Amino acid sequence: MQIRALDLADDTLMSAAGELVVRSWREGRPHAPAYSPRDWVADQRSPDSGESQDLVGCTDETGRLLGVGILYLFLLDNRDKGWLEIDVDPAHRRHGVGSLLLRHLLDIAHADGRAQVLIDAKVPFAEITTHGYRRFAEGHGFTYSNVEVVRHLALPVPGAQLDAWAAEAAAQAGREGGFRIETHVNEFPEELRESLCVLLGQLGVDAPTGAADFEEEQVTPQRFDERYAAVQAAGRDLFETVAVTPDGVVAAQTTIVAPRSTNDAFQWGTFVHREHRGHRLGLAVKVANLRAVQGRSPHLRRAVTQNAETNSWMVAINDQMGFEPVEATLELLRTL
Ligand SMILES: CC(C)(COP(=O)(O)OP(=O)(O)OC[C@H]1O[C@@H](n2cnc3c(N)ncnc32)[C@H](O)[C@@H]1OP(=O)(O)O)[C@@H](O)C(=O)NCCC(=O)NCCS
Structure with missing residues (x-):
């Protein structure tokens, strides 16, 4: 057996790699969301200037x-870590x-001076330990870092239910701060970008991440554009709903990425700025985003999300919205 670099420009090789990864990814996971070899290839080919x-x-x-x-080695922040x-x-x-693949990549991380490397795996709840x-990773010196719970929500959520949650959130958000809620699809207004990028960068700091301690991520204007380009290249729509203060600063955000040709939408991050928590802005942006997604993409049948069980405020919102736990993402950490 030998290890070789895979050339991103080689269509035949990349498509074989995509087939393999998706087969591996679906193994033992009857409820795994739709993700095709073509999606995987598109994701690999989309540049992110924040990581190698x-x-x-x-x-x-x-x-x-x-x-x-x-x-993946982070280049702008968290330069002690790899994924x-x-x-x-x-x-x-x-x-x-x-083992051969893992040792090869650990050597690269080590040679680059990285102190910590993370890996994760989807496993049934009953088999977390x-x-x-897990035995594979532990055999290579990784130790437990964190468990995230993957949850699914059946779509569409009835409009009356969305109305009730929106009213509940608006009663508090409106009374306490005069926030306006806006949804933007596949583009984002220039004047709100800087404050949105700050929120996107703080997510990894404030969301519980177990034994790994992340510093603030640098979401540069270039990386922000790359994020949108990557979603487009993979045939998906990006729905960003934000809560904006009266003076025009993004106080809360949530992102859903919705494929145009398959039925599973992916909830990415949701984040409320430290100064604006406690106004039900998390629920307000999530409900508005879901409403926009359902309106524009009525073919969707499921939303997929995941977060740390210790992230009680986010779990509470997801529980309220009817998300059901499906499987665990086990995160493990190796110190080099
Ligand atoms: C985890 C994974 C990468 C292991 O690949 P692999 O080629 O089977 O691993 P190796 O043959 O090098 O296994 C080395 C050792 O790990 C342990 N191990 C690996 N898979 C195991 C399993 N299913 N059950 C128990 N132990 C296992 C064993 O100790 C094994 O040595 P042994 O076969 O001599 O007993 C593979 O199962 C996979 O692709 N899983 C899905 C993707 C994933 O979750 N990757 C991240 C895992 S942390």
């Missing part, structure tokens, strides 16, 4: 691809492919 990406494959002597690994993804074709597991993926 090492994409490698493990092949056998005939050149057949057995596994794929990616190492790993390892996927082995289910037909070729337990033959050392995962015992699952083979």
